[in-house]
Amino acid sequence: MNTNHGNRPSNETTDYTRRKFISTISLATGAAAFLGTPVNLLASAKSPETWTVGKVMDLFIAGVPGAPFAKTVDTLKTGDRDIEITGIVTTMFANLAVINQAIALKANFIIAHEPTFYNHLDETDWLKNDDVYEYKAALLKKHNIAVWRNHDYIHSLKEDGVMKGVVKQLGWDKSSLPGNDHLFNRPATTLKQLINEVKQRLGIATVRYIGSPAQSCSRVLLMPGAAGGKAQIGAIGRTKPDVILCGEISEWETAEYVRDAHIKGDKLSLVLLGHIASEEPGSEFMKGWIKENVPGVPVTHVPAGSSLSFM
Ligand SMILES: [Zn+2]
Numbered sequence: 001m002n003t004n005h006g007n008r009p010s011n012e013t014t015d016y017t018r019r020k021f022i023s024t025i026s027l028a029t030g031a032a033a034f035l036g037t038p039v040n041l042l043a044s045a046k047s048p049e050t051w052t053v054g055k056v057m058d059l060f061i062a063g064v065p066g067a068p069f070a071k072t073v074d075t076l077k078t079g080d081r082d083i084e085i086t087g088i089v090t091t092m093f094a095n096l097a098v099i100n101q102a103i104a105l106k107a108n109f110i111i112a113h114e115p116t117f118y119n120h121l122d123e124t125d126w127l128k129n130d131d132v133y134e135y136k137a138a139l140l141k142k143h144n145i146a147v148w149r150n151h152d153y154i155h156s157l158k159e160d161g162v163m164k165g166v167v168k169q170l171g172w173d174k175s176s177l178p179g180n181d182h183l184f185n186r187p188a189t190t191l192k193q194l195i196n197e198v199k200q201r202l203g204i205a206t207v208r209y210i211g212s213p214a215q216s217c218s219r220v221l222l223m224p225g226a227a228g229g230k231a232q233i234g235a236i237g238r239t240k241p242d243v244i245l246c247g248e249i250s251e252w253e254t255a256e257y258v259r260d261a262h263i264k265g266d267k268l269s270l271v272l273l274g275h276i277a278s279e280e281p282g283s284e285f286m287k288g289w290i291k292e293n294v295p296g297v298p299v300t301h302v303p304a305g306s307s308l309s310f311m
Pocket of ligand 1: 113151155162225279
């Protein structure tokens, strides 16, 4: 205790310096102890798990009823099962923009929903000597990037992972009708209002449609992706929706059917969301699955974006 007030500035300075010195020592000791702790913990803990491409594929497939499938397009398109994963990118298409983004993120495993080499089976014999194909394949090889297509498996989960992602992004979780995951009972709106809502929720700039903007819509059939004319037309026949929202159609199939139905007098509209936009939330679902099941591996959802512009 300092009982000598006022006349010992030098001592005060000494005291202050000493206190400062002591607290600096404590800080230094504390810092050393703090820095030391994680090292000690690491030394005693199990070393972090090494994730390979094959291990992640097997883990996902193990959760799919009836899998593995003898016939599937869900194969490795580049790279191999033994690659140790540095990071994962999920996306609709492993296009060059997505691949460049993966390289920037130091991610060497791309999980894509759709083909990489421009055909359903990713056959490449017909592309030998094609310079776009060669460029893409060489880039993937140079960076030792594995591309796995996860299409059949994610759609075959007990609850279709793509539909789950899309419905979540739409905020329609509670409105599907019993017995049909694709059929929704929405509060009645005009077709125009419905289109605006879906565009906003899914981040779509423009859609094509058949119907009257003022038509009332509440029974909505949602078919993301490209299910094919027979599947789309068959589903319309069975469920009698006010409107069908599709990813992609053939103009000579579903569009002509809906146009005929509309002229015949049926209350039926069609909205084309675009294949990529309609399924991209499935890659967000996939990102969530990686986060939950593949701890310690950085994962990024890189949207493939629309390939087509509108003038
Ligand atoms: Zn799909």
